[in-house]
Amino acid sequence: MQGKLTVDPANQIAKIDDRVYSALIEHLGRSVYDGLYQPNHPQSDKDGFRQDVIDAVKSLNIDLIRYPGGNFVSGFNWEDSIGPKSTRPTRLDLAWRSIETNQFGLHEFMKWTQKTGTRPDMAVNLGSRGIDAARNLVEYCNFPGGTYWSDLRKQNGAEEPFNIKTWCLGNEMDGDWQIGHKTADEYGRLAHETAKVMRLVDPSIDLVVSGSSTREMATFGSWEETVLDHTYDDVDYLSLHRYYDNEENDLANFLAKSIDFDEFISGIVAVCDAVKARKHSHKTLNLALDEWNVWYHSHKQDGETAPWQQAPHLLEDHYNFEDALMVGTMLITLLKHADRVKIACLAQLVNVIAPIMTDEHGIWLQSIFFPFLQVSKYGRGIALTPQQTATTYDSKDFKDVPCLDSLAVYNSENHEIVIFAENKGNTTMDFQTDLHDLNAQTVIEATQFCGYDIKQTNENQQMALHPNSNVHLSDNTLTASLQPLSWNMFRLH
Numbered sequence: 001m002q003g004k005l006t007v008d009p010a011n012q013i014a015k016i017d018d019r020v021y022s023a024l025i026e027h028l029g030r031s032v033y034d035g036l037y038q039p040n041h042p043q044s045d046k047d048g049f050r051q052d053v054i055d056a057v058k059s060l061n062i063d064l065i066r067y068p069g070g071n072f073v074s075g076f077n078w079e080d081s082i083g084p085k086s087t088r089p090t091r092l093d094l095a096w097r098s099i100e101t102n103q104f105g106l107h108e109f110m111k112w113t114q115k116t117g118t119r120p121d122m123a124v125n126l127g128s129r130g131i132d133a134a135r136n137l138v139e140y141c142n143f144p145g146g147t148y149w150s151d152l153r154k155q156n157g158a159e160e161p162f163n164i165k166t167w168c169l170g171n172e173m174d175g176d177w178q179i180g181h182k183t184a185d186e187y188g189r190l191a192h193e194t195a196k197v198m199r200l201v202d203p204s205i206d207l208v209v210s211g212s213s214t215r216e217m218a219t220f221g222s223w224e225e226t227v228l229d230h231t232y233d234d235v236d237y238l239s240l241h242r243y244y245d246n247e248e249n250d251l252a253n254f255l256a257k258s259i260d261f262d263e264f265i266s267g268i269v270a271v272c273d274a275v276k277a278r279k280h281s282h283k284t285l286n287l288a289l290d291e292w293n294v295w296y297h298s299h300k301q302d303g304e305t306a307p308w309q310q311a312p313h314l315l316e317d318h319y320n321f322e323d324a325l326m327v328g329t330m331l332i333t334l335l336k337h338a339d340r341v342k343i344a345c346l347a348q349l350v351n352v353i354a355p356i357m358t359d360e361h362g363i364w365l366q367s368i369f370f371p372f373l374q375v376s377k378y379g380r381g382i383a384l385t386p387q388q389t390a391t392t393y394d395s396k397d398f399k400d401v402p403c404l405d406s407l408a409v410y411n412s413e414n415h416e417i418v419i420f421a422e423n424k425g426n427t428t429m430d431f432q433t434d435l436h437d438l439n440a441q442t443v444i445e446a447t448q449f450c451g452y453d454i455k456q457t458n459e460n461q462q463m464a465l466h467p468n469s470n471v472h473l474s475d476n477t478l479t480a481s482l483q484p485l486s487w488n489m490f491r492l493h
């Protein structure tokens with residue numbers, strides 16, 4: 001099987017935005033409680049934060065943390081989560097039919113972002129609440145002082161404003177499961193007015209408006225058109241969400257869904273640009289892919305979980321090797337859209353559809369941790385347009401699927417070229433990269449992630465990245481053998 005990637009430093013997609021390596025933390029299941037926050041656990045620090053989780057999050061080089069949801073935010077009163085912990089109310093979380101104690105709130109979250117070197121991406125509730133709660137929250141977080149809400153922040157221990165830059169106008173407002181679900185016109189009007197008022201409090205903030213929660217929505221496309229008709233001039237990013245599954249147990253078709261992912265992103269870009277043209281606008285709207293991942297293993301168990309528990313086991317997918325390959329091909333796909341996708345949040349980060357899991361003993365890393373780790377660490381710089389030829393296959397829903405998915409990133413600061421390549425085929429691939437005049441002389445690192453049963457999960461921590469010694473670099477050509485069903489990375493200098 002053959003695969004060839006040609007890259008030309010003159011042929012660039014865009015500089016990759018650091019914010020594409022972001023993640024979602026939602027008050028859901030054991031994400032916050034027993035994940036980020038577990039007072040009295042031997043691994044927890046004096047604030048009750050799990051130090052082992054902090055270390056693992058730091059290793060992933062995450063930029064933004066979207067918070068506090070997800071569906072949770074659409075029923076959340078942010079005021080419940082501030083002030084002395086003993087006075088915070090315990091509430092029903094109607095989104096996940098759980099009990100929310102509010103013991104981890106806004107100030108705890110901000111402190112946790114500092115400890116992990118991440119930055120907040122705050123969602124406001126446009127489901128059960130609206131303009132008033134949103135403007136008060138911006139005042140509480142970002143106004144220096146001398147007003148009711150900013151002084152309350154000081155009283156609660158934060159003298160300096162949090163200066164939260166990025167804000168999401170609600171979550172998945174197109175879905176009828178959402179608390180306070182709206183039509184596109186209703187949401188568009190509300191988002192417009194909320195954006196206006198939030199900006200009156202702090203003109204420097206960036207705003208993300210909610211797009212479709214999945215490509216399968218009946219309103220997909222028309223939702224974006226209508227919402228952007230109302231908000232195009234008010235917002236900086238349009239959000240989109242995408243999760244994949246292999247319910248059919250068809251690996252070839254599962255991995256081919258990167259084509260759907262690619263079409264999904266291109267389709268949304270087209271809608272944004274159509275609205276731009278219709279409005280005679282000079283502004284180009286970029287995308288926040290602020291939820292993406294594989295999600296399906298936990299569906300059955302979640303359906304059987306009793307309601308109204310504190311920190312129940314919910315959405316605890318145990319990811320297998322094929323899921324890691326899917327996450328790898330999704331990462332390459334989103335980097336191919338680096339010109340328009342400026343924010344992307346892996347959903348989620350800890351315990352809930354997550355790369356990092358906790359138990360009473362410590363943490364364990366899921367299969368999907370490994371491709372994310374490598375792309376987040378080394379996928380920094382300029383994404384180069386991939387010109388690719390490869391053996392193809394047909395699957396149930398897709399024709400001419402390339403067995404190879406690959407992309408090169410050029411980091412001009414250290415003159416490093418990083419190639420990510422996935423072999424989706426069942427046999428070894430002779431892989432070649434024509435590096436044009438990039439003048440690479442040395443292979444700094446060549447790793448492969450392969451050889452596991454496709455259904456193997458990683459509770460026992462047996463998975464690891466291994467060196468690939470079948471690599472040769474000369475005359476600006478890299479040749480390598482890619483193992484069947486493998487995720488690969490090559491770093492050249």
Ligand code: AHR
Nearest residue numbers: 069070071072171172347
């Ligand atoms: O990430 C889990 C859920 O998926 C989020 O709460 C919601 O926004 C999406 O449907």
